[in-house]
Structures are given as structure tokens and as C-alpha cells.
Amino acid sequence: MSSSYGRYNSQSYAPSAPELPPPSNHTPLNNNYTQTSPPNSNYNNYYSYAHVSSSGYPPPSNFPQGTNPDVIRSFQMVDRDRSGFIDDRELQQALSSSFHNFNLRTIRLLIFLFKHPQESLTIGPKEFTELWSCLGHWRGIFERYDKDRSGKIDPLELRDALYGIGYAVPASVLQLLLSKYSDGSSRRVELGFDSFVECGMIIKGLTDKFKVKDKRYSGSATLSYDEFMSMVLPFLVSYD
Amino acid sequence: MSSSYGRYNSQSYAPSAPELPPPSNHTPLNNNYTQTSPPNSNYNNYYSYAHVSSSGYPPPSNFPQGTNPDVIRSFQMVDRDRSGFIDDRELQQALSSSFHNFNLRTIRLLIFLFKHPQESLTIGPKEFTELWSCLGHWRGIFERYDKDRSGKIDPLELRDALYGIGYAVPASVLQLLLSKYSDGSSRRVELGFDSFVECGMIIKGLTDKFKVKDKRYSGSATLSYDEFMSMVLPFLVSYD
Structure with missing residues (x-):
């Protein structure tokens, strides 16, 4: 089975894809939370809360x-x-x-x-x-690829949008993802901005994590069980 | 990074784990859907619907x-x-x-x-x-591991329950999974039967899929991008 997620080389990959913050790469928190400037001043630059977390x-x-x-x-x-x-x-x-x-x-x-x-x-x-x-x-991506200005992204527009930001997602994968958004009827799935963002973040997030483990860009990666589970679980169920 | 999902060898693995139907292994559908027996007879054995799907x-x-x-x-x-x-x-x-x-x-x-x-x-x-x-x-598993009969499974009971059916899930993985069930407060997460089933099926489902690719039981597996995405997406978002 061959992979086709990457149509660019690593230099030019995904030039315009919105960046998720890397989860293990948070910069240390700024220490000026103890500034005593009142909450309503100093808005634009380094606005900070005067409270110290007590939690x-x-x-x-x-x-x-x-x-x-x-x-x-x-x-x-x-x-x-x-x-x-x-x-x-x-x-x-x-x-x-x-x-x-x-x-x-x-x-x-x-x-x-x-x-x-x-x-x-x-x-x-x-x-x-x-x-x-x-x-x-x-x-911006949604508006660019919602070519008929319907306010909805259809499966082909989604494919093109993901391709446009550097993710050539196999049809079978897209079909599986979209089937999760079906309402059970035989109607074609269309995504509003909400679901489009969710789909995009899932595809981008999982693909980017996979690529980190696929250093040679071969289309396959070796993962430990812990790595596999830790990659996947953040995108799973959410209490509601 | 080492894996610890398997505490049994492949022979005795997960003797009592509830089985999910393997998604690619559905037996061919029985052909007697065209039986014309009335819907209310023949209940117990091969009860079948008289309708032929027109969809x-x-x-x-x-x-x-x-x-x-x-x-x-x-x-x-x-x-x-x-x-x-x-x-x-x-x-x-x-x-x-x-x-x-x-x-x-x-x-x-x-x-x-x-x-x-x-x-x-x-x-x-x-x-x-x-x-x-x-x-x-x-x-059955829920009742066996809900030792204090609270009607809720706490994190330790969940760990024991999964261990009991053959899944020694690393603490970090369980913690990540449970964090998805937090209501945002600092209260300890407790799972009702509903969320317990969801957690159990996610852990079991993903682990079993991983094991199929980890034939030597080494704790790591090589996956193509397509395989990885197809393994993961069924457990993701659901339209609601």
C-alpha cells in the first residue's frame, strides 16, 4: 500500500497550512503574570492579568x-x-x-x-x-475553495482545499472521514465552516504527526504502541 | 520508548475481552432476505425481514x-x-x-x-x-471492577478492568484518554457505563488494530500512511 500524503518535498511542504501549536513545544510561560498593572491598561502589548493562579x-x-x-x-x-x-x-x-x-x-x-x-x-x-x-x-481557505459560494464545502472542494495546503489525502481516507459526518441519509455530505475546521485539523494534525516519524518521506513509519496511542488520542472523543 | 500493552503472549491474550466484529471480515450476507414468512412468525431461528432493500x-x-x-x-x-x-x-x-x-x-x-x-x-x-x-x-466487566458499587468507574478501576481483559495500558496513555472526559474542573474523572464502554472500545479497538501490524509482539509496528489513517479515523469525530 503506498502513501500519497506528500506532494511537496519537505522544503516546500504545505506553504500556507495553518499551524497548530506543537503540543510538546510550548515555550515557557512568561513570568510577568505578577505585573500589577490594572487589568484595563496596557492592552496591546504584553497585556497581562494581575491574578496569580491559585489552582x-x-x-x-x-x-x-x-x-x-x-x-x-x-x-x-x-x-x-x-x-x-x-x-x-x-x-x-x-x-x-x-x-x-x-x-x-x-x-x-x-x-x-x-x-x-x-x-x-x-x-x-x-x-x-x-x-x-x-x-x-x-x-481564508474555506472561502477560497467554496467556489460556488454555498457556505458549504463539498467532498471535492474539501479534497482540493487539503491538496491546496499540501495534503494529498487518498480518496479512501477522505471517504472514511466524511462518512463520520453523514446524517445517515444518502445525501452527499457537505461541511459547514465548523466541520471543515474539524476535518482540516484532524487531517493536518494526524498527518503532521505521522510525518515526524516518517523522516525519509517514504510514506511509512515505525511507531511504538505508546507513540501510536499518544498521537491518536488527542483527536478522539471529547466529553460533552 | 517501550510498549507494555501485552502482558499475555499471543496464545492467551485477552481471554475475556468482548469482541468487536472485525470491520473487513464481515461474512457474506445471508441470502434468505427474500423469504416471504410474515414478520411476526419464525422469531427465534433465522428471523428475517420480508422486504427487499430498494436503497x-x-x-x-x-x-x-x-x-x-x-x-x-x-x-x-x-x-x-x-x-x-x-x-x-x-x-x-x-x-x-x-x-x-x-x-x-x-x-x-x-x-x-x-x-x-x-x-x-x-x-x-x-x-x-x-x-x-x-x-x-x-x-459484566463494569460490574466486576466497580468494586465500591458506585455505578462509576474511577481511573484505577479502569486501569484494572483493562488489565483484567488483557490490556496493560501505560499510565500516560490512560491519563490522556481520561483527560478527554474531564469536565474542566479539577475533580477526578469518573466514568459511567456509557463512557466506560466508549473508553474500552477505543483502547481495545486501537490496540487490536496495532497488534495486527505488530506480528512479532515487539511493541512497535510499521504502518503506511493510509493504514495509519484508516486505523484511526473510525474512532474519531461523529456527526451529532
Whole structure:
């Protein structure tokens, strides 16, 4: 069985694919969470929460320098207790005004992929900013490949969109993925932005993880059982 | 990184683990769907539906010889149009009276794992009977390992239950899986029967698929990209 996920060489691979934050590669948290600037000042640059986490979890992160004020406003609008963290329903609310009314399952996948590994199911300013930027990329891709402007991506448009960002996904794999979005009728599956993001992140996330283990770009990789399970489980079931 | 999923050799492996039907190993459908016996007779042995599928999908299967009449009754109670197939909500209703009020996400995972590969998201009598038997096994395991009779399985009980059926799952893998069931609070995760079945089927399903590729029982396996994706996707997202 041969693989066809890579149509580019490793140099030019996936030039425009939205980046997920590498889960094991979080930069150490900035230490200025103890700044005592009031929460409403110093918005744009290194805005930080004055609270120190008392939960035993890492303290909240900061907005990266130069973050778009809209992003900061969206976060603050839902983080009413100023804890520096937002949970699934707060994220759903923050995104629904600017992007789309994501269902809670997608929201929890997003949190799981973007949250700090040691944090519970919440994200802070830095992760929210990364997620916002990633969703902006996916929205651009969605609009580019929704050629008939239907607001839905059909299977061929999905294939083309993934190909366009560097993922030549075999038809059998795409068919299997799309069958999970069938409502049981014989109607052709069409994906709204919500499911498109979910599909895209699953394909991109799993493929990128596989590629890390397939250093020679041969289309196959040797995985230990632990590696295999750890690669896969983040994309699985989400409590709802 | 070493693997520890197998504590038995391949001969004695997982003696009591409930069997999922191998997805690529469905026996050819029985051809007696054209029997003209009335739907309410001939219950126990080779009960079959008189309808011929007009959907282009395979015709419905039959109940295996000797099927418990309770199983047949449960199926028929929800298959009101006598199509020979039940969908997600009908399955949810059929199982809730005898097992548990499964949430729709679990139900759709069950359908996906048990349905005929060419069938849409519905199952027929044969698949329903297999699923019923599998859930019976899982219920036995749940009751055996819910030592404090709390009606919930805690992380240690889950580890023991999986170990008891032959799956020595590394702590890091279990922790990752359980984190998907956290409600975001710092409370310890406890699984009801519903989530226990879901966790068990995910661990068992993925591990069994991995083992097929790890013929020497070395703890690692070489997978093509297509194989990897096809192994994983059935356990992923489910439309709801």
C-alpha cells in the first residue's frame, strides 16, 4: 500500500497550512503574570492579568506583543471573572461573534489542541491568540475553495482545499472521514465552516504527526504502541 | 520508548475481552432476505425481514440462529417501519431499556464499529445481536471492577478492568484518554457505563488494530500512511 500524503518535498511542504501549536513545544510561560498593572491598561502589548493562579495550574499566559485589539476584546468580553483563562462555553461565545457558531465538540477539540499541556480544559491569552490566527487561516481557505459560494464545502472542494495546503489525502481516507459526518441519509455530505475546521485539523494534525516519524518521506513509519496511542488520542472523543 | 500493552503472549491474550466484529471480515450476507414468512412468525431461528432493500444498499441481515428473544423483541420494538435497519436514535432507544441511556455520540461510535462496511449509519439484526452480546460482556466487566458499587468507574478501576481483559495500558496513555472526559474542573474523572464502554472500545479497538501490524509482539509496528489513517479515523469525530 503506498502513501500519497506528500506532494511537496519537505522544503516546500504545505506553504500556507495553518499551524497548530506543537503540543510538546510550548515555550515557557512568561513570568510577568505578577505585573500589577490594572487589568484595563496596557492592552496591546504584553497585556497581562494581575491574578496569580491559585489552582496549582500554570499561571495564565499573556497576549503576544502586537496582538490585534479585536482579539483581546473578544477574550476579555467572555473572561468575566478576569481569571486569565476561558473554558469551552466562553470560547464558544468568543468565537461565535467573529467566526462561526462552533458546536461544543469542535470547541473542545480546539481547546485540546491549543491548550497548555499542563492546563485543564481552558486556554489563556497566548493560546487564544494562536487559535484566532489559525481560524483566520482556515476561514481564508474555506472561502477560497467554496467556489460556488454555498457556505458549504463539498467532498471535492474539501479534497482540493487539503491538496491546496499540501495534503494529498487518498480518496479512501477522505471517504472514511466524511462518512463520520453523514446524517445517515444518502445525501452527499457537505461541511459547514465548523466541520471543515474539524476535518482540516484532524487531517493536518494526524498527518503532521505521522510525518515526524516518517523522516525519509517514504510514506511509512515505525511507531511504538505508546507513540501510536499518544498521537491518536488527542483527536478522539471529547466529553460533552 | 517501550510498549507494555501485552502482558499475555499471543496464545492467551485477552481471554475475556468482548469482541468487536472485525470491520473487513464481515461474512457474506445471508441470502434468505427474500423469504416471504410474515414478520411476526419464525422469531427465534433465522428471523428475517420480508422486504427487499430498494436503497441500493445491502439487504438487511438476519438474526443468528438461537438469538435470545429479548434481543429480537428489542430490535423490533424500535424498527417500526420493518425496514430491517435501525438508525442511531432507534438504537439509543433499544439499548436504553436494557442497558443504559447511552448518549448519541457513543451510539454513533457503536454503529460505526458494528455496521456493515457498505451500509450507511444503520445496523441490521445480525449486527444488533453482536452489539448486544458485546455490551453484555462490557457490563459484566463494569460490574466486576466497580468494586465500591458506585455505578462509576474511577481511573484505577479502569486501569484494572483493562488489565483484567488483557490490556496493560501505560499510565500516560490512560491519563490522556481520561483527560478527554474531564469536565474542566479539577475533580477526578469518573466514568459511567456509557463512557466506560466508549473508553474500552477505543483502547481495545486501537490496540487490536496495532497488534495486527505488530506480528512479532515487539511493541512497535510499521504502518503506511493510509493504514495509519484508516486505523484511526473510525474512532474519531461523529456527526451529532
